[in-house]
Amino acid sequence: MRDVRTTNGEHEAAVARLREAYAAAPPGTPVRLAKRTSNLFRFREASGGPGPVLLDVSAFGHVLSVDPVTRTARVGGMTTYEDLCDATLPHQLMPLVVPQLKTITLGGAVTGLGIESTSLRSGMPHESVTEMEILTGDGRVVRATPGNEHADLFRGFPNSYGTLGYSLSLTIELEPVRPYVHLRHFPFETAEACMEAISQIAAEGSYQGHRADFVDGTAFGPGELYLTVGAFSDVAPWRSDYTGQQIYYQSVRRDREDFLTIRDYLWRWDTDWFWCSRPFGVQKPMVRRFWPRRYRRSDVYRKLVALDRTYNLSGRVDARRHLPAREAVIQDVEIPVERGADFLRFFQEDVGMSPVWMCPLRLRGERSWPLYPLQPGEVYVNFGFWGTVPLPAGLNGPADGYYNRLIEDQVAKLGGHKSLYSESFYAEDEFYERYNGEAYRALKHAYDGEGRLLGLYEKCVRGR
Ligand SMILES: Cc1cc2nc3c(=O)[nH]c(=O)nc-3n(C[C@H](O)[C@H](O)[C@H](O)COP(=O)(O)OP(=O)(O)OC[C@H]3O[C@@H](n4cnc5c(N)ncnc54)[C@H](O)[C@@H]3O)c2cc1C
Structure with missing residues (x-):
């Protein structure tokens, strides 16, 4: 297993180095994060302008601490959920919302909005953040909490996509887990019936007597939809494995009930990138047998898609x-x-x-x-x-x-x-109408007054 920990001292030194590197970037030069992985689906075309300054943020990909007593963790902003969960699960704890793809990072999910099957119960990843350390566009490093002088930045950070600043560390709440998840897959013949069941689960916290610690679903067509309701469990009469020859999304159509370890549950969608591994042939038994297990991962498929897009x-x-x-x-x-x-x-x-x-x-x-x-x-x-x-x-x-x-x-x-x-x-006017341009402009002015980072529209629509 990779070393996923770092110390406070190492972190402080890395913050100072990053701040200096940012200050040294010539004004007017685009700045980008140099990250090993990404789950964005905007593939940039070369702009023809000056090449970007790449900020080395590798030092922020570690967990600083996990406190089993307060059920909190302090985590580097570029830490992947895979590494974060490897640090919390030995304490029988997990983040309240764990996006399904292993290389989504905590900072990426907070600034870009994550979601998972606990989101009916626990909302979105940013709602369990209690504090963020942020390198702002104007070069300061600030501590933003829901109640301090940077509360506006704290609340405006989700959906800002790194255009106000970069989170270097975040303190998050954790919740206790059980060793297994007991899944039940409920079939529906109409979308109306499926949506009614979701409303019922939202009101009651369970479905047909099965506790809804986790809920998500898959629609295969107008008359074939499934809701998967998961309950934490201390026991598992059997355990499935979807990291080998079996494929998770196909099992939903076939089985009515299943058991997974909590770790396998969290990554159930990653092995086949939901179903998106299909075009690479990985779901054909012959290819699957020879496709190395370590390459059956969403980040590998995403790299293949990036190559396809480039050429x-x-x-x-x-x-x-x-x-x-x-x-x-x-x-x-x-x-x-x-x-x-x-x-x-x-x-x-x-x-x-x-x-x-x-x-x-x-x-x-x-x-x-x-x-x-x-x-x-x-x-x-x-x-x-x-x-x-x-x-x-x-x-x-x-x-x-x-x-x-x-x-x-x-x-x-x-x-x-x-x-x-x-x-x-979207056209620019419509975009800012939908994504609260007024609030965004006020934050941009307060934290990146000279516009060193791209604006939200330039980044998310123009794809610069
Ligand atoms: C096929 C597919 C399925 C998906 N499914 C899910 C899903 O089920 N659940 C879910 O939650 N999400 C899902 N996503 C979306 C994903 O969560 C977002 O794309 C998220 O922003 C990716 O985060 P990342 O850590 O990979 O960041 P990156 O892809 O590296 O960056 C995303 C953006 O955030 C900025 N950013 C990154 N780190 C920081 C930081 N520390 N501080 C400030 N800004 C930062 C970057 O500048 C960039 O603009 C899916 C995406 C795809 C393509």
Whole structure:
């Protein structure tokens, strides 16, 4: 296992070095994080301008401390959830929300909004942060808490995507775990029935007598949807293993009940990147047998996709075969549960991609977060879909965003929101109307007055 710990002294020294490196970057030069991994789905094209200054943030990829008594951890901002959980699970503790992909980092999930199957119970990752140490765009290092002089930055950090500053360390709450998770997969024949079940779970905390410590679901088509409800368990009459030949998302259709260790549960989607390992052939038994286990991971597949995007390999193969160009439709959107069935109907008729991941969520606290205004108390369903769709004849090409624009319009009509980790096509006015431009501009002025970091629109829509 990798060494996931660091000391306070090493951390303080790394903060001082980073601050100096940032101050030394020539004004007007773009600044970027030099990170080993990313889960963003915006692949930058070369801008033609000066190359960016890369900030070495490798020193912030460690856990500083885990306190089993207060059930808190202090964690470097670039620490992956895989390393974070390796540090907390030996204490029978885990972060309140653990995004499913191993290399998502705590800082990335807080600034870019994470979600997982505990989100109906525990909200989003930023809601269990109690303190953040942030290198701001104007070069200060500040400590932001919900109640101090930087409370506005604390509340505006989620959904700012590193455009106000970078979190160097975060203190988070942890919750106790049991050794196993007992999963039950409930089938539904209509989206309406599935959304009603989610509302019922949100109200009662269980479904058909099974405690809902975890809830997510998979829609394979209009008449085939499943909700997976997980309860912590001290015992496991049997244990499944989806890191080998078996594939988790396929088991949901087949089995009604399952047991996983807590660690295998947390990473159940990572081995096959939900179902997105399919185009690489990894789900074919012959290929799977020879594909090394250590490479059955979401970060490996993402690197393969990045290569494909860079060299347009699959685009060229399609063109040679005279197949229509395809548009990447990789998005997560949040829709109020009452309109969830409408969204699925639209998606199946107008986009036609499956499966779709469904993950219910509700803010944990009473207050909303200015840059991603979900309503406290309201139940939403996150729909995640990641793939490509053939474009209708006569369209110019994938860059037009034909399907992505349809989705943006529909999400707005249904009172929902769209995550910004992937491509977006909003006009600037509309974008800042949806993502609280007024609050954002005030924060940008206060913490990055000279605009050393990109603005939110430039970064998330123009993809600079
Ligand atoms: C197929 C797919 C499925 C996904 N599924 C899920 C899911 O199930 N659950 C979920 O929670 N998320 C999911 N995501 C989204 C993912 O959580 C976000 O993309 C998240 O922002 C990625 O974080 P990262 O740590 O990999 O950061 P990066 O990809 O490295 O960076 C993301 C952005 O955050 C900024 N950033 C990174 N670290 C920091 C920091 N410490 N301080 C300030 N800014 C920082 C970067 O500048 C960048 O703009 C999914 C994405 C994809 C492509």
